[in-house]
Amino acid sequence: MDGIDRREFIKLAGFGGLVFASGLPGCAHLAGPGGGDFHFLQLSDLHWGYNIASVNPDFAGTLPKAIAAVNSLDQKPDFVVFTGDLTQTTDDPKLRRARMQQVREMTSKLNVPKVWYFAGEHDAALDRGEAYQETFGETLRYTFDHKGIHFIVLDNTSDPAPILGEKQLEWLRADLAKLSRDQPIVVLTHRPLFSMYPQWDWATRDGQAAIDLLMPFPNVTVFYxxxxxxxxxxxxxxxHHSALSLMFPLAPVGTVEKKTQVPWNAAAPYKGLGYRDVGAGPRREATPLEIPVKA
Amino acid sequence: MERRHFLRASVGFACCAAGVEVVALAAPRRIAVEARKFQFTPSEITVRKGETVTFVLTSVDFPHGFSLPDFGVRKDLIPGMVLEVTITPANAGRFHYLCDNFCGDGHDRMSGILVVA
Incomplete structure (x- = not known):
């Protein structure tokens, strides 16, 4: 952030109602908490249908709470993107569709200009994204452009294996071939593209191939x-920036032996849950800012 | 003669020509590992450092993955097929194996620990 410490800005903004300090010295381009020309929000891992109260007793209320918080922002984001695992998986195709429909209805209450969605493995891996596409009408991978930034949504979840696949890598190669080298790019995907910790299934087997294709571009940021x-x-x-969940936190690598959902802390309710505000613009790196769910 | 039986019959001991050294050449220990929603059996396997072991891998109900990343091992377990993987752990430790093909609601807990003592 130009001329102001980012944490200091967070304090100034105060979160419940973000105030964008475009008049602050050194913040001529500040239009979002990261100091970009615009900002968007990333909401992730809703896992709607999850119902283990010891981990999140407010499993039915956390998403509505986040939606209300977004709607209360003074400075509306240009768009919201949901980065997968909208629903908790189920073997029952009817229940899967019902959960997705509920998410669709709840998120339709977002008072923002545009909402983008894409699937996580909980949504798409058991039926190759069929129910997801029926409900949300989105393709599993796509691109869009917004205020000078090229956004690329990559699908590493609709195959039961955590892969992008040759076909999608060829699609990515063809898309990138149309861009000039100085084109800022934001990649949106569900799983980490890099090999974060394959011991816990935190990787995309062929993610490095996508990273290799992106390497010639000097301004690339990945949100997942x-x-x-x-x-x-x-x-x-x-x-590469991973997001908080809006249902349950997972303990970071190195803190526990096995992948572990972090139990609810009554002394600090909603701890570890939240969403993200991203400041972005064509002349700067997209910068994330985590926003906790408040009790 | 079936190769496995031949090995059992012939390689329990090998005497060198000079007759001064006896070297055990036992075949690798074979450890059956079965995958089914949403667990591996066994879910914990203990081997000795330097011991060569062969995992005999099967799946009952889904093309589960068997991934042992610290040893560069991963296989797709197609129901009805038997796959074998042989390793010789060089270092002691606790290593994760997991299903890395998404198989349902319990997928995230479908894992096990290889203990190398």
Whole structure:
């Protein structure tokens, strides 16, 4: 952030109602908490249908609470993107569709100009994304452009194996071939593209191939979900940022032996749950800011 | 003669020509590992450091994955097929194996621990 410490800005903004300090010295381009020309929100890993009260006793209320918080923002985001695992998986195709429909109805209450969705493995891996596409009408991978940034949504979840696949990599190669090298790119995907921790299934087997294709572009940022906690990593110049969940946190690698859902802390309700505000613009790296769910 | 039986019959001991050294050449220990929604049996396997073991892998109900990333091992377990993987752990430790093909609601807990003592 230009001229102001980002944490300081967070304090100034106060979260419940974000105030964008475009008049602050050194913040001429500040239009979002990361200091970009615009901002968007990333909401991830809703796992709608999950109902283990010892982990989240407010499993039915956390998403509505987040939606209300977004709607209360003074500075509306340009768009919201849901980065997968909208629903908790189920073998029952009817229940899967019902859960997705409920998510669709709840998220339709977002008072923002545009909402983008894509699937996680809980949504898509058991039927190759059939129910997801029926409900949300989105393809599993797509691109869009917004205020000078090229957004690429990659699907590493609709195959039961955590892969992108040759066909999609060829699609990505063809898409990138149309861009100039100085084109800023934001990649949105569910699983980490880099090999974060394959021992816990936190990887995309052929994710490195996508990273290799993106390497020639100097301004690339990847936002993803899946791991249910905040993590920031770089593969060379490419930044990778994982998002918080809106249902249950997962303990980071190194803190527990096995992949573990973090139990509810009554002394700090909703701890580890939240969403993300991203400041973005064509002349800067997209910068995330985590926003906790408040009790 | 079936190769497995031949090995059992002939390689229990090998005497060197000079007759001064006896070397045990036992065939690798075979450990059956069965995958089914949403568990591996066994879910914990203990081997000795330097011991060569062969995992005999099967799946009952889904093309589960068997991934042992620390040893560079991963296989797709097609129901009805038997796959074998042989490793010789060089270092002690606790290593995860997991299903890495999404198989349903319990997929995230379908894992086990290889203990190398």
């Amino acid at each position: 979900g899946h791991v249910h906690h905040e993590n920031h990593h770089r593969t060379s110049h490419i930044a």
